[in-house]
Amino acid sequence: MCAPRDAVTRRLALGTLAGLGALAACGDPEPAPGIDAPPAIDAAIDAAIDAPIDAPPNLPPQVGAIAGPTTLLAGASGTFAVVATDAEGDPLTYAWSASGAPTPGTWAAPAAASSAWFSGAIAATGPAQLQVSVSDGVNPPVVQSLAVTVAVPRFTDLQPIFGMVCTSCHGNAGGLRLDPANAYVELVGVATSNTACNTLVRVAPGAPDQSSLIRKMTGTTCGDRMPRADPTYFDDNPGLVVRVRSWILAGAAND
Numbered sequence: 001m002c003a004p005r006d007a008v009t010r011r012l013a014l015g016t017l018a019g020l021g022a023l024a025a026c027g028d029p030e031p032a033p034g035i036d037a038p039p040a041i042d043a044a045i046d047a048a049i050d051a052p053i054d055a056p057p058n059l060p061p062q063v064g065a066i067a068g069p070t071t072l073l074a075g076a077s078g079t080f081a082v083v084a085t086d087a088e089g090d091p092l093t094y095a096w097s098a099s100g101a102p103t104p105g106t107w108a109a110p111a112a113a114s115s116a117w118f119s120g121a122i123a124a125t126g127p128a129q130l131q132v133s134v135s136d137g138v139n140p141p142v143v144q145s146l147a148v149t150v151a152v153p154r155f156t157d158l159q160p161i162f163g164m165v166c167t168s169c170h171g172n173a174g175g176l177r178l179d180p181a182n183a184y185v186e187l188v189g190v191a192t193s194n195t196a197c198n199t200l201v202r203v204a205p206g207a208p209d210q211s212s213l214i215r216k217m218t219g220t221t222c223g224d225r226m227p228r229a230d231p232t233y234f235d236d237n238p239g240l241v242v243r244v245r246s247w248i249l250a251g252a253a254n255d
């Protein structure tokens with residue numbers, strides 16, 4: 001006589017040999033030597049074993065405020081930098097950009113954590129919005145921005161350029177004196193003497209491209225490029241051309 005099914009199970013649970021014998025004798029379809037868990041518990045254990053272990057979410061980079069000057073002369077370089085860290089140590093990429101009036105300007109290292117920037121030429125003092133977008137390659141980029149006031153240069157801001165690279169010859173070369181006492185009156189509205197350009201004035205207020213001063217600094221459409229001893233000087237120092245252009249664009253004031 002077989003024992004009732006649940007009585008066998010109870011004895012199995014107690015691990016009795018008698019229970020095992022009873023199971024074997026009755027041809028139980030699951031003659032396992034261990035204890036059979038009810039199917040619902042089996043399934044729950046399988047599910048728990050198979051379930052993926054939840055990874056913690058990847059965090060976006062932490063990006064500090066942009067450090068750098070908040071006012072700049074047109075064409076003058078400022079250095080802008082952010083400090084960024086990433087919890088998972090993901091490699092970070094940086095992208096600097098500028099928007100606003102005097103854009104886009106020029107970035108020296110637009111994909112670095114720190115970059116110098118100078119504005120384009122402007123006709124009036126105004127704000128530029130500088131931005132850096134920092135990405136860990138996983139999350140949406142984190143953006144920081146900084147408003148920078150870009151100021152029109154005064155005529156006195158041009159004097160250091162003349163003093164550095166022009167006055168060695170322009171005590172009177174080409175009939176042009178560029179020392180502080182004479183430069184303004186010999187530049188603004190004065191006809192150019194170079195025959196390649198003698199329909200132009202040296203400085204036409206508001207019109208840098210019609211000013212032989214700019215043409216002599218940037219190319220050869222008015223004869224030899226200046227400074228004569230170092231004709232690529234302004235290719236190497238493009239911010240200085242922006243400085244002079246901006247002063248002319250804004251009206252070439254004697255200030």
Ligand code: HEC
Pocket residue numbers: 161162165166167168169170173174175176191192193194202212213216217222223224226227228229
């Ligand atoms: C090595 C000497 C030398 C240096 C340095 C030099 N110049 Fe000249 N510059 C000349 C001579 C010579 C002329 C006249 C011949 C000509 O027009 O190219 C001249 C002509 C000019 C003229 C045209 C004047 C006119 O009425 O035709 C301008 C404008 C000018 N220079 C600007 C500059 C500026 C700005 C600098 C500095 C960034 C500079 N030069 C540096 C020698 C020099």
